[in-house]
Amino acid sequence: MYSDFTLADDRPAYIQVKDYMKRLMTTGALQADQKLPSTRELGSLLHVSRNTVLNAYSDLEDEGYIYAVKGQGHFVIPSINTNETEAQPANVQLDWTSRLNDYARLAEANDLMKHGIRAGKGAISFTSIAPDEKLFDLQNVKRAFLDRMSLEGEVLLNYGYAKGYKPLIDYLLHYMENKGVDVSGKDLLVTSGFTEGLSLVLAALNKGHGRILCENPTHHTAIKNFKMHGYAITGVPMEQDGISLADLAGELAARPYDLAYLVPSYHNPTGIVMSPQKRLETLRLLSEYETPVIEDGFNEELRYSGSHIAPLVACAGGGNNSVIYLGSFSKILFPGLRVGWVLADKTLIDYLESVKRARSIHTSTLDQSLLYQYLYNGNFEKYLKRAKAEYKRKYELAKSCCEEWLPQHRLTGDGGLHVFVQFEQGLRTRELLEACSAQGVVFTPGDIFYTDGGGQHTMRLGFSRVSDENIRKGIRIIGETARRMV
Amino acid sequence: MYSDFTLADDRPAYIQVKDYMKRLMTTGALQADQKLPSTRELGSLLHVSRNTVLNAYSDLEDEGYIYAVKGQGHFVIPSINTNETEAQPANVQLDWTSRLNDYARLAEANDLMKHGIRAGKGAISFTSIAPDEKLFDLQNVKRAFLDRMSLEGEVLLNYGYAKGYKPLIDYLLHYMENKGVDVSGKDLLVTSGFTEGLSLVLAALNKGHGRILCENPTHHTAIKNFKMHGYAITGVPMEQDGISLADLAGELAARPYDLAYLVPSYHNPTGIVMSPQKRLETLRLLSEYETPVIEDGFNEELRYSGSHIAPLVACAGGGNNSVIYLGSFSKILFPGLRVGWVLADKTLIDYLESVKRARSIHTSTLDQSLLYQYLYNGNFEKYLKRAKAEYKRKYELAKSCCEEWLPQHRLTGDGGLHVFVQFEQGLRTRELLEACSAQGVVFTPGDIFYTDGGGQHTMRLGFSRVSDENIRKGIRIIGETARRMV
Numbered sequence: 001m002y003s004d005f006t007l008a009d010d011r012p013a014y015i016q017v018k019d020y021m022k023r024l025m026t027t028g029a030l031q032a033d034q035k036l037p038s039t040r041e042l043g044s045l046l047h048v049s050r051n052t053v054l055n056a057y058s059d060l061e062d063e064g065y066i067y068a069v070k071g072q073g074h075f076v077i078p079s080i081n082t083n084e085t086e087a088q089p090a091n092v093q094l095d096w097t098s099r100l101n102d103y104a105r106l107a108e109a110n111d112l113m114k115h116g117i118r119a120g121k122g123a124i125s126f127t128s129i130a131p132d133e134k135l136f137d138l139q140n141v142k143r144a145f146l147d148r149m150s151l152e153g154e155v156l157l158n159y160g161y162a163k164g165y166k167p168l169i170d171y172l173l174h175y176m177e178n179k180g181v182d183v184s185g186k187d188l189l190v191t192s193g194f195t196e197g198l199s200l201v202l203a204a205l206n207k208g209h210g211r212i213l214c215e216n217p218t219h220h221t222a223i224k225n226f227k228m229h230g231y232a233i234t235g236v237p238m239e240q241d242g243i244s245l246a247d248l249a250g251e252l253a254a255r256p257y258d259l260a261y262l263v264p265s266y267h268n269p270t271g272i273v274m275s276p277q278k279r280l281e282t283l284r285l286l287s288e289y290e291t292p293v294i295e296d297g298f299n300e301e302l303r304y305s306g307s308h309i310a311p312l313v314a315c316a317g318g319g320n321n322s323v324i325y326l327g328s329f330s331k332i333l334f335p336g337l338r339v340g341w342v343l344a345d346k347t348l349i350d351y352l353e354s355v356k357r358a359r360s361i362h363t364s365t366l367d368q369s370l371l372y373q374y375l376y377n378g379n380f381e382k383y384l385k386r387a388k389a390e391y392k393r394k395y396e397l398a399k400s401c402c403e404e405w406l407p408q409h410r411l412t413g414d415g416g417l418h419v420f421v422q423f424e425q426g427l428r429t430r431e432l433l434e435a436c437s438a439q440g441v442v443f444t445p446g447d448i449f450y451t452d453g454g455g456q457h458t459m460r461l462g463f464s465r466v467s468d469e470n471i472r473k474g475i476r477i478i479g480e481t482a483r484r485m486v
Numbered sequence: 487m488y489s490d491f492t493l494a495d496d497r498p499a500y501i502q503v504k505d506y507m508k509r510l511m512t513t514g515a516l517q518a519d520q521k522l523p524s525t526r527e528l529g530s531l532l533h534v535s536r537n538t539v540l541n542a543y544s545d546l547e548d549e550g551y552i553y554a555v556k557g558q559g560h561f562v563i564p565s566i567n568t569n570e571t572e573a574q575p576a577n578v579q580l581d582w583t584s585r586l587n588d589y590a591r592l593a594e595a596n597d598l599m600k601h602g603i604r605a606g607k608g609a610i611s612f613t614s615i616a617p618d619e620k621l622f623d624l625q626n627v628k629r630a631f632l633d634r635m636s637l638e639g640e641v642l643l644n645y646g647y648a649k650g651y652k653p654l655i656d657y658l659l660h661y662m663e664n665k666g667v668d669v670s671g672k673d674l675l676v677t678s679g680f681t682e683g684l685s686l687v688l689a690a691l692n693k694g695h696g697r698i699l700c701e702n703p704t705h706h707t708a709i710k711n712f713k714m715h716g717y718a719i720t721g722v723p724m725e726q727d728g729i730s731l732a733d734l735a736g737e738l739a740a741r742p743y744d745l746a747y748l749v750p751s752y753h754n755p756t757g758i759v760m761s762p763q764k765r766l767e768t769l770r771l772l773s774e775y776e777t778p779v780i781e782d783g784f785n786e787e788l789r790y791s792g793s794h795i796a797p798l799v800a801c802a803g804g805g806n807n808s809v810i811y812l813g814s815f816s817k818i819l820f821p822g823l824r825v826g827w828v829l830a831d832k833t834l835i836d837y838l839e840s841v842k843r844a845r846s847i848h849t850s851t852l853d854q855s856l857l858y859q860y861l862y863n864g865n866f867e868k869y870l871k872r873a874k875a876e877y878k879r880k881y882e883l884a885k886s887c888c889e890e891w892l893p894q895h896r897l898t899g900d901g902g903l904h905v906f907v908q909f910e911q912g913l914r915t916r917e918l919l920e921a922c923s924a925q926g927v928v929f930t931p932g933d934i935f936y937t938d939g940g941g942q943h944t945m946r947l948g949f950s951r952v953s954d955e956n957i958r959k960g961i962r963i964i965g966e967t968a969r970r971m972v
C-alpha cells in the first residue's frame with residue numbers, strides 16, 4: 001500500500017492524494033473504521049508535503065469519506081465500503097443482447113465505424129469526407145469564444161432553450177432568406193448537427209405507408225436511420241444532372257410514399273449537383289402526390305464555380321410547406337461543434353422542438369454561441385474562400401489522377417470533398433479494396449450507399465484530408481491494381 | 487431601394503453589403519439579368535466606401551450571384567430568383583398535425599416549457615432547479631478552453647467519436663471507481679446530458695411487458711419519456727428514507743416489469759436521500775426479479791453533510807450487471823455544456839454507442855474537452871466547495887422559512903437545490919399557485935411529478951436562483967395565501 005502512488009505535475013497534488021485515498025477506501029484496501037496514517041506519515045509515504053495531506057483529509061472529511069477522532073486521528077467511514085455489507089445483492093448477469101430491440105440492432109449492424117473500412121497506421125485513406133483541420137483558423141475561433149464569454153458567459157453556461165440560441169436562430173433565418181427562402185409560415189430549430197435533425201424528423205412523423213423514397217445511391221447515415229425507423233426504402237436512379245424524373249414519376253404513380261429524402265447539392269456519394277430545372281420539376285412531381293421532402297443541404301456552400309442554385313426549400317416558394325430543410329456547416333466548418341438546423345413549416349418545428357427537448361434538452365450553447373460569433377465576425381466568409389480554393393485545387397488534382405490512372409467507366413462529382421467512380425460492372429470494388437488495402441490504400445466501396453444491393457462496381461474517394469502526394473500515389477495504386485483485375 | 491440599408495459597426499461592412507444585395511436578388515427586387523449600380527454609385531447610395539462595394543461584388547461573383555460584362559458592369563444571374571420561373575411547383579399546404587405520431591404528440595403535450603408555469607416579469611420564481619450562474623467561475627472556464635485549444639485545437643474542432651472524448655471517458659471511469667464502482671465488465675458512453683442518456687436507453691431496449699416501475703412522485707422528464715415510449719408506469723410510494731420496500735415487493739410479485747427507474751440521491755422532487763440499507767435491499771429485490779434498474783445519479787455531488795453514500799451501481803458490485811447509471815454535472819456545474827454519461831454493462835454500452843452515432847454522431851467535443859480540462863485542473867473541487875456552502879446556506883434558509891410560514895403537513899429534502907412540501911390533502915396547490923401568481927410568486931405544483939394523478943396538495947420549491955430576500959418574501963406570501971385557503 002502507498003507504493004503505487006504517482007504524482008502528475010499538472011494537477012493539484014491534494015486532489016491526487018484525495019483520489020488515491022478514496023480508491024483505497026472504496027476498494028476495501030482500507031476498511032471500515034480503520035485508522036488512516038497521520039498526515040505527517042502519509043506525506044512521507046507519498047512524497048508530498050504534510051500540508052497537501054492536510055488539505056486532502058479536510059476534503060475527505062467534508063465529503064463524508066472519513067471522520068476524525070480528537071487526539072486519535074482519522075478513520076474510514078463504514079458506509080463507504082460496499083463490499084463487506086451482509087445484504088450484498090445477488091450476482092445477476094442479465095443477457096443484455098436479448099433485451100435490445102430492432103432499432104438498436106439495426107443501428108449496430110449499420111454502424112460503419114464498427115463494421116466499415118479500417119485503415120492501418122500510415123495507410124493512405126480516401127474514406128473520410130470530413131474537412132481538413134489544417135485549414136481551421138484557430139485564432140478566430142478562440143477570439144469568438146472569448147468575445148462571447150465576455151459578453152454573456154454566465155448565461156451561456158446555464159440552461160438554454162431547446163429551439164436554440166436566439167442570435168444564432170436569427171442569423172440562420174437570415175442566412176436562409178439570402179438563399180432565396182420565403183420564411184413566412186416557417187420556423188427554425190437548431191439541432192446537434194444534420195444527423196440529429198434527420199433523426200428528430202423520422203422519430204416524429206407518422207409512418208403511414210411505411211415507405212420512403214430517395215436517390216440511389218444515397219447518404220449511408222440516412223439509409224441507416226430509415227432502416228432503424230422501419231421504412232421500406234425505394235431508391236430512384238441518378239442521372240448526370242440528378243434524380244431520374246421518369247423513374248421518380250413512375251414510383252410516385254405506383255404506390256404512396258410517406259416521405260422523400262433528397263440531396264440536391266454535391267449529392268453523397270455521387271457528388272452530382274441537381275440542375276435548377278430538375279429541382280423545380282422534382283418538387284412539382286412530389287407536390288402533386290403531396291409527398292413531403294427532406295432536403296439534405298449537404299455541402300451546398302462548397303460550390304466551386306457556376307451560378308448559385310437555390311435549394312429546394314427556396315424553389316418551393318412561400319405557398320408550399322412540404323419541404324423540410326436540414327442544414328449544417330459540419331462538412332466544411334467545424335464538425336466537432338455539433339450544430340445544424342431544421343427549417344420547415346412552423347407547426348412541424350413546434351413539435352420537433354418538444355421532441356428535441358424530451359431527448360436532450362438543447363444543443364450545446366457554447367457550440368452555438370461560438371459558431372454564431374464566428375459567423376457574425378465575418379470569419380466564415382474568409383475561411384470559406386480559403387477552404388474553397390484549397391478543396392477546388394485538390395478536387396481537380398484527384399479528378400485528373402482518376403482520369404490518368406483509373407480504368408473507370410464514369411466519374412461524377414462537381415466539387416465538394418469527394419468524387420465517385422463507377423467501373424465496368426465486372427469489377428467488384430470490395431475485391432479491389434482488399435487488394436489495395438494490402439498495399440496501404442483504402443477507400444469506401446460504393447455498395448454501402450445503395451438501397452438495393454447494387455453499386456458493387458463503384459467507390460467513393462474522399463480527398464479532403466489526403467495530401468497532394470498521397471492523392472497521386474493512392475489513386476495510382478488503385479488504378480494499377482484495378483487494371484490488373486479487369 | 488437602397489434606403490433601408492443600415493450598417494452595424496461590429497461586422498465587416500463588405501459582408502453586410504453582400505448580404506443586402508443577395509436579399510434584393512433573391513426576393514426579386516433586383517431581377518434576372520438586371521444591371522447593378524456601379525461600385526461608385528452603390529457606395530454613395532449605401533454610405534460605404536467604393537472599396538467595400540468592390541469586395542462585396544467580387545464575393546457575389548465568386549458565389550455565383552452576379553456576373554460581370556466587360557465595360558458594362560455587373561448583372562444578376564437569372565437562376566437566383568426562383569419566383570419568376572415558369573415551372574414553379576404547386577402551392578401545397580400539407581396538414582403537418584395529422585402527420586405526427588404519438589411520440590411527438592406526447593412530447594408536446596408533456597412539454598413543461600410550453601404548458602408549464604410561466605412567471606411574469608419580476609416575479610419571484612421557485613420553479614427552477616438549475617444552478618445559480620453567479621457562482622460560475624468564468625476565469626477558470628476560459629482558461630480550460632484556452633489550455634485545451636492550445637494543446638489540440640484542430641483535433642477538437644473536427645469529428646470526434648460517438649463514445650466520447652477519450653480523456654473525459656477515462657476521467658469519468660476513474661471518478662466512478664472513486665464512488666466505489668467495480669467497472670470490470672462495464673463501459674462508459676458520454677451523452678449530451680442525463681436526458682440523452684435516458685432517451686438512448688429507452689429507445690434501445692425491448693418493450694417486452696410494456697411496464698416500467700419508478701418512485702412516486704418522480705422526475706417529470708422521466709415520466710414524459712416513459713410515456714413517449716409507450717410504457718405503462720407504476721409509481722411506488724416514497725417513505726422518509728426512500729422508496730417503500732413493502733410496496734416495491736408487492737408490485738414486483740404482482741406483475742413483470744421491463745425496467746425500474748430510481749433517483750436515490752436528492753430524489754426529484756422530494757429531495758430524499760435513500761438510506762444505504764434501503765439501497766441494498768432495493769437492489770436485492772430487483773435482482774431477484776431480474777429487473778434492470780436505471781439509476782439517475784441526480785445531484786449526488788450535492789450532499790451537504792453526513793457520510794458518503796455509494797450509488798446503486800456501486801452497491802450492486804462487480805457480479806451484478808443490472809444497473810444502468812446515468813450521470814451528469816448539469817445540475818451543479820454548467821448545464822449549458824451538454825455533457826452526461828451512461829455507465830453500464832459493456833454489451834449494452836456497445837449498442838447504445840451505435841444508437842447515439844445514428845442519432846447525433848457525437849456530443850460536442852468542445853464541451854467535453856473543456857469540461858475535462860476544468861475537472862482535471864482541480865477547478866471542479868474548488869467550485870463544488872464554494873457552491874455547496876452557498877446552496878447549503880440557502881437550503882437552510884428556505885427550510886426555516888417554510889417552517890415559519892407554511893401551514894405544511896410535511897417537508898422533505900435533505901439538501902440539493904429544492905425542498906418538497908406536502909400540505910393537508912384538502913389544499914390544492916394549483917389553486918394556491920393561481921392565488922400566489924397574482925401576487926408575483928410562482929412555484930411548481932407537485933402533481934406533475936406524480937404517476938397516478940396524485941400530489942395535488944404538494945409543491946416543489948427550487949431556491950438555487952432566488953435571492954435570500956426573495957426566498958423570505960416569496961415563502962411568506964405562499965404561506966399567508968395558503969393559510970387563507972385552509
